[in-house]
Amino acid sequence: MLEVTTTPTVAFSDQKPGTSGLRKKVKVFQQPNYTENFVQSIFQAVEDGFRSGTIVVGGDGRYLGPEVTQTIVQLAAANKVKKLIVAQNGIMSTPAVSHVIRKYSADGGIVLTASHNPGGPDNDFGIKYNIANGGPAPASVTDKIYEISKSLSSYEICKTLHVDIGVIGVYEFHVRGSLFTVQVIDSVADYVTYMEEIFDFAAINAYIKESQLQLLITALNGVMGPYVKAVMCDKLGLPDSSALACTPLPDFGGLHPDPNLTYAASLVTAMQDGTYDFGAAFDGDGDRNMILGKSAFFVCPSDSLAVLANHLECIPYFRKNGVNGFARSMPTAAAVDLVAKEKKLPMYEVPTGWKFFGNLMDAGQLSLCGEESFGTGSDHIREKDGMWTVLAWLSVLAHTKKSVEQLLTDHWKQYGRNFFTRYDYEACETEQAEAMMAHLTALVENGSLVNQSITSATGKMYTVQKMDNFKYVDPIDKTVTSKQGIRVILSDGSRIVFRLSGTGSSGSTIRLYVDSYEEKFENTQLSAQDMLAALLDIAFQISKLKEFTGRDAPTVIT
Incomplete structure (x- = not known):
């Protein structure tokens, strides 16, 4: 029988999970007891909710992942967990x-990821807890974890227990008179089987061959490499040369695993000469995606969501289960709203964070949803899903026999176009970022801009119709989520949104979003840069972003 020890510790004050768990620099998690404290806080927060005592553990393969996986095994053995389902090599x-x-009716899961943040010993690590529905923990759970972490004085651990997570199999141990089981699984096999149930792989495969569609996919050395090989190469017949950066590496090979035009520039460059018809990139943990058409034609994530919403009949899963409704995060452009209106389906606007979609899905109110931050998904799981999105796009291409660009052009002809961009100002001084948000909050509270006209440097004038700090009342459980971003809504329907991101590991990231609708088809063909220049100038005037931060340009433009 293995020995359980109680280890004294000192609480940390900085273990409050953000929108996607706890993210810090690797060196922070390497502090003595730091990781143990947070995982112990998770187990104490959720132990009353155990049904079967089963927890799933997986991660994106980044630096420190294997060590933390072993620590979780040792802590779980001592903390009433009966069984762990662990990904082979900790990568899932x-x-x-x-x-x-969801498949194994587990009580929840611990995901070791900092998503699209860079990896390596000098970069980021993250731990988040997912609940039994498969989705990120709601605020009620993360708040409880944080409260426990602030006063934790000890943790329970079985230090002598070790599992070879590189070998698939079932391992049993006797701990405190009970059986503790660790099942190491092939993390790819279950997922690929599920995708075959959702999509018609034979139809996609036939279309790729008949049309001689040329694809180029990059995993950016993140977790998706094995999935790209299993789905795109083994199932759909793509040559290995079409699968780039598919070896998961602890530091992502020096790449920043964020699938946007800046950090996936190598894919954009490779697509520009027109050799390839369809391109896609995934982030570090596989929940985000970027879609490109021929000659690197960029599909804005807001448009991607809307186009898929307009063509769900192309996917067998929805033909079988029907479509209950659509949703988007508040900063996401309102393109999908127009599809919902046309199809007479419910449309929901929620705060940023995938957990807000889960309640709607569990209540049968939501089938498809997305965020402007390159995340799209459906009610097949409770997370955004990069590979699902790529397969959904390929299903639409196979069904319509149109190119990516033609699909977008036809969509704008039918619905008009929401021109959209996001400016990210990463690693700002926190005091400066908070001062800017305080300035905007004051404008909301005193209402001084409402009904006021503002002229841009280009000479175009806008009138402020409404300015608020977005508040969401969950239609299912009536919980209220406040202060989710400053919205400036203009009289022509254009929107400006300011948020501080909760996904960084240091400093503050300011996100600025602008969204402007254009109904005339001839105008939908103009460049987003030209169409949004005046609106961006208004955003800078209102926020005084440059004055508060000293930043003349964003880190990333989407």
């Missing part, structure tokens, strides 16, 4: 974790 995409939780 976030969407796959969600699926495995």
Whole structure:
């Protein structure tokens, strides 16, 4: 029988989970007891909710992952967990974790990821807890974890227990007179089987061959490499040369695993000469995606969501289960709203964070949802899902026999176009970022801008119709989530949104979003840069972003 020890510790004050768990620099998690404290806080917060005592563990393969996986095994053995389902080598995409939780009726899962943040010994690590529905823990759970972490004085651990997570199999141990089981699984197999149930792989495969469609996919050395090989190469017949950066590496090979035009520039460059018809990139943990058409034609994530919403009949899963409704995060452009209106389906606007979609899905109110931050998904799981999105796009292409660009052009002809961009100002001084948000909050509270006209440097004038700090009342459980971003809504329907991101590991990231609708088809063909220049200038005037931060340009433009 293995010995359990109680280890004294000192509480940390900085273990409050953000929108996607606790993210810090690797060196922070390497502090003595730091990781143990947070995982112990998770187990104490959720132990009353155990049904079967089963927890799933997986991660994106980043630096420190294997060590933390072993620590979780040792802590779980001492903390009433009966069984762990662990990914082989600790590597499992976030969407796959969600699926495995649901398939095996687990009580939840621990995901070791900092998503699209860079990895390596000098970069980021993260731990988040997913609940039994497979989705990120709601605030009620993360708040409880944080409260426990602030006063934790000891943790329970079985230090002599070790599992070879590189070998698939079932391992049993006797701990405190009870059986503790660790099942190491092939993290790819279950997910691929599920995708075959959702999509018609034979139809996609036939279309790729008949049309001689040329694809280029990059995993950016993140977790999706094995999934790309299993789905795109083994199932759909793509040559290995079409699968780039598919070896998961602890530091992502020096790449920043964020699938946007800045950090996936190598894919954009490779697509520009027109050799390839369809391109896609995934982030570090596989829940985000970027879609490109021929000659690197960029599909804005807001448009991606809307186009898929307009063509769900192309996917067998929805033909079988029907479509209950659509949803988007508040900063996401309102393109999908127009599809919902046309199809007479419910439309929901929620705060940023995938957990807000879960209640709607569990209540049968939501089938498809997305965020402007390159995340799209459906009610097949409770996380956004990069591979699902790529397969959904390929299903639409196979069904319509249109190119990516033609699909977008036809969509704008039918619905008009929401021109959209996001400016990210990463690693700002926290005091400066908070001062800017305080300035905007004051404008909301005193209402001084409402009904006021503002002229841009280009000479275009806008009138402020409404300014608020977004508040969401969950239609299912009536919980209220406040202060989710400053919205400036203009009289022509254009929107400006300011938020501080909760996904960084240091400093503050300011996100600025602008969304402007254009109904005339001839104008939908103009460049987003030209169409949004005046609106961006208004955003800078209102926020005084440059004055508060000293930043003349964003880190990333989407």
